[in-house]
Structures are given as C-alpha cells and as structure tokens.
Amino acid sequence: MKLGVFYEHQLPRPWKEGSEQKLFNDALDQIELADRLGFDHMWEVEHHFLEEYSHSSAPEVFLGAVTQRTKNIRIGHGICLSSPNYNHPARVAERLATLDILSGGRLEWGTGESGSLIEMHGFGIEPEQKTAMWREGVEQTANMMTMNPYPGYEGQFFSMPVRNIVPKPVQKLHPPIWMACSRRESILRAARNGVGALVFGFVEASQAKAWRDEYYAIIKSDECVPIGHTVNANFATLNGMMVHENHDEAVRRGLDGFRFFGYSIAHYAVYGEHRPGRTDLWRRFQTIKDDMKETPGSGSIGTPKSVREHLKTYADVGVDQMIFIQQSGMNKHEHICEAMELFASEVMPELKEREDERVKKKEEELAPFVEAALARKPRMAELTEEEIPNVESIGIVLERRAGKDYATAGGVYADPTRGGAIPMASRATFAKAAKVG
Numbered sequence: 301m302k303l304g305v306f307y308e309h310q311l312p313r314p315w316k317e318g319s320e321q322k323l324f325n326d327a328l329d330q331i332e333l334a335d336r337l338g339f340d341h342m343w344e345v346e347h348h349f350l351e352e353y354s355h356s357s358a359p360e361v362f363l364g365a366v367t368q369r370t371k372n373i374r375i376g377h378g379i380c381l382s383s384p385n386y387n388h389p390a391r392v393a394e395r396l397a398t399l400d401i402l403s404g405g406r407l408e409w410g411t412g413e414s415g416s417l418i419e420m421h422g423f424g425i426e427p428e429q430k431t432a433m434w435r436e437g438v439e440q441t442a443n444m445m446t447m448n449p450y451p452g453y454e455g456q457f458f459s460m461p462v463r464n465i466v467p468k469p470v471q472k473l474h475p476p477i478w479m480a481c482s483r484r485e486s487i488l489r490a491a492r493n494g495v496g497a498l499v500f501g502f503v504e505a506s507q508a509k510a511w512r513d514e515y516y517a518i519i520k521s522d523e524c525v526p527i528g529h530t531v532n533a534n535f536a537t538l539n540g541m542m543v544h545e546n547h548d549e550a551v552r553r554g555l556d557g558f559r560f561f562g563y564s565i566a567h568y569a570v571y572g573e574h575r576p577g578r579t580d581l582w583r584r585f586q587t588i589k590d591d592m593k594e595t596p597g598s599g600s601i602g603t604p605k606s607v608r609e610h611l612k613t614y615a616d617v618g619v620d621q622m623i624f625i626q627q628s629g630m631n632k633h634e635h636i637c638e639a640m641e642l643f644a645s646e647v648m649p650e651l652k653e654r655e656d657e658r659v660k661k662k663e664e665e666l667a668p669f670v671e672a673a674l675a676r677k678p679r680m681a682e683l684t685e686e687e688i689p690n691v692e693s694i695g696i697v698l699e700r701r702a703g704k705d706y707a708t709a710g711g712v713y714a715d716p717t718r719g720g721a722i723p724m725a726s727r728a729t730f731a732k733a734a735k736v737g
Contacts (some may be wrong), residue, residue: 301614301651302621304341304376305334305640306538309356310628312560312582316420320355324362326633328369330626333637335370337644338652342366343378343623348386348419351574352581353564360395367402375403378410378498379480383433384458385423386414390465392437393444397469405470410498411438412480416568418576427610433457437491437528438477441527443680445474452684462689476532487511487535491518494526494673495536498623502597503560506569509617516618519666524673531670534620539600539611541624541637542631543647544565547603554601554639557629559592560585581707582630600624604646615651 311323331342344363347354356362359377366375377396381387400407413430414420420427436455444450449464469475478496481487490497497515499508512535518524519533542554563585566572599610600622612623626636667687 301611301619301655302536303498303648304339304343304374304536304623305331305339306330306343306345306378306504306622306625307356307627308345308347308354308561308625309354309362309562310557310561311355312585312630313580314582315645323355327362328365330566330633330636330640331366331373332369333640335373337640339373339640339644339647340492341374341376341621341623341671342370343376343408343410345564346377346379346381346386347414349422349576350416350564350568351576351579353568359555362400363399364402365400370406372401373406375399375406376408376409376410378408378478379412380410381414381419382411383413383423383425383430384437384439384455385425385433387437388458389437389441390444390460390463392441393465394467396441396475397445397465397467399474400469400471403469406407407469407471407475408478408496409475410478410480411495413499416567417480418574429457437480439527442474442477445469446529447682449688450491451687453566461691462683474527476530476534477528478532478536479619484511484514488518491515492523492525494519494524494531494533494534494670499535499537502538502540504596505613505617505619508535508619512618516613519673520669522672522676524669524676526673526677529674529677530531531666533666533670534677536621536623537614537619538623538625538629539597539645540595541600541607541626541639541643542635543604543607543642545603545642547606550602550639553635554626554631555595555598556589557631558601558625559589559595559596560629561625562595563589563592564646585629594608597625604642607643608647608650610648611651663668 307327309323309327311319334342336654344359346359349355355642359380363375363377376400380392395550396407396409411434413434420430425433436457440453440455444465445468449462452462476496478498479486479490479493481490481497481499482501487497488500499511503511515535516533540554542560544550544553560582561656564581567581568574600607611622626639
C-alpha cells in the first residue's frame, strides 16, 4: 500500500503576526522529512475563504516550493478546483505542466468541484452547475496538455480560440488524474471517467473494500470512458495519524486536531453559518469537542503496533493508498515530525513489503481493460495545417482600427504605444523574416 501525507494548512484562531508564515514553513519542513523517510505521496488542497479550516488558496505556489525541497515523493495537487470559474483550464494546464517539469515528472493531478457555498458563491457557481463545470474543465485541460495546437473550444462555461499551450508536461500524455470523492456515487463516477478515487471520507476497511471492489469492476467494464488521455486506476482513502509509543500520549497529541478537522468540515459544508472575518471556529469547537465521541478515521492515532495492525486491514482489502492527516487543529509541528519518524521506522516497512510486486501485478491485470477504455474515448479532432489560423499582433489590430499606416508615416513600430527602448527589427526587416513561414 502506498502512503501519503495531506495538507489543508489549518490555522485555528487566535492568530498572531507570523502565524501563517510559520504554518507554511513548518509544512515544507514536514514534507521534506516525509520525502526523506520514504512516504510515497504528498497532497495539498485548494480552498478559498475557509478561515481556520484551510489557508491553502494558492496550492500551485506552495507546490512549486515543494518541488525544490523534495527528490522522490509524488507531488499531489489534491485537489485543483476544476470549474473554469475557479481556474481557467488553460491556466491549469500551464501550471500543471510547470509543476511537472520542476518536479522531474512527479506531479499527480487531483481534480474536484468544491463542496461549500461560501466558495462556490464567491466565484459565481451554483451547486447544480458544478459537476458539468468539473467535466468541462478537466476534459479540456487534458486536451490542452496533449494537443499541439489546442484547436479551441466553444463550451458552456468557457470558450477560447486556437492556441498552443506551453509548456508541456514531462509525463506523457499528462500527469495522472484523480477525483475528490466523498460518497459512493462520486467514487463510481471517478471509475467511469478512468481517474483515481481520492476518497475524502473516513471509512472502515470493510466499507473501503466494498467501494474499492465496485470501483475496479467499473474500471474493467464498458462503462469506463476516460475523461483524460490516460487511465489512472487507483483507490485512496484517508486517516488521521499520530503515532507514539504510549497510546494515551498519541491520543493527547493528535485526536483533538483530527476532531477539529471533522468539525470544521461540518461548519463550512453541512450545518454552519459563517460571518467572514468574525466567526471563531476554534473557540466554538472547544465547547463541544468532548461530545464528539465517535471519530471515524482515527484508527491511525495510537501506538506503532495498533496503527500497523489497523492499516494492514486496509492493505489486505486492496486499498492502493492511505493518506494521513496530521497537520490539523492545534497539532504541534514537533509532534507531527516525531510521529512521522516513528511511523517510518516501525509501521512503514511492513506496509511497503512487496509493494513493487503488487503494483506490477495490478498493472498487468488491468492493461487490457485500460487499452479497451482508451479506445472508447471520444477525441477532439486535430487541426489540419490549413485550419491553423494566423493570430495578429496587437500592433496590426491597433493600426487597422486607427486607420493609419505608421510605416509610411515614418514610424518603426506597428504599435504606436511602444517606446523606443525595446530593440525590435524595423518593419521592412520584419517583413523579410515573415516570408520564411
């Protein structure tokens, strides 16, 4: 089973000068440690306006730093909000490719819709639109990374003309695609689209097995029609994690933070009302935390032995990756680092045994089904050479609009708004070069 770490950049109140800077720097140190210890993946969310719960509103910037602080760990954009209202598909394609280049081909492309009105309404999205927006954004971003040039698109939620999006990613045809899933229906939709299932819900191993088996049954069926140009058949789920030789100390260090994670999700997505800049989530949480008796997903908070036994049940039912939430609530940086080191020395080895062999066997088993799925994918037609248009520079357009010929009037530049500090070719010289093609 693969092992990952997960970051929301949680920052409960009260805040003080430098709190956010310390939060981000600590996270980079933790991820660098995870890389050295042999964790397989790190995942960084994208959220907007979710005070205390997630200050990760520009994950692509943070992940750029991660590419330079790590060597082996897979770097998960988990997730990049896929609606064109959040992120224009061309900007997503450019950012993903850049991160893939900077990381040497280690990027994982997580996709999702978002689940809170405070985010959706902030960007002019209605809940009824978000699934269609997800599909349009993901499908076209994948096309942009794959096609040269991209033929242009007239869609329901965005349109753009013919352009060649650069740079192109290291991984061909694009980084592996995942989808955030919170319930059975979305897990099955991930399988139908040929993408990995990031199950952001806390389920016991028996439930994970049922969903995992349904997921792979669809991957192997005619229902699987890839949204991208590759198939990423993987099933991942989440646990809170804090490991200590003393069980009670592990609970003391990690459980409240994990409970706050669940409480703040409920606040923003299910039950709460929020006053921007005023609601104090941590203070509210303190009044009810002891009432949260049931804490699904907390089985990886404990001793190395109990955590190892707990995680083995997930590995045994075929979960491909377990992702751990540690940076939550008021959990301390030093405790997170200590827990990762203890986990790596006493829990990780058994979970990593024969992992390469497992992955190879799975890929061989799935290969004919993946080939069949990709054959079913409807593809955007490439443009012929004659169909690729010329795109005029702004200078030509301004000249035409003004009704003037700046060349015969003695000007060097077609665009009269440009000064003389840029060493351009003269218009006559430029015209000679244009004949080359």
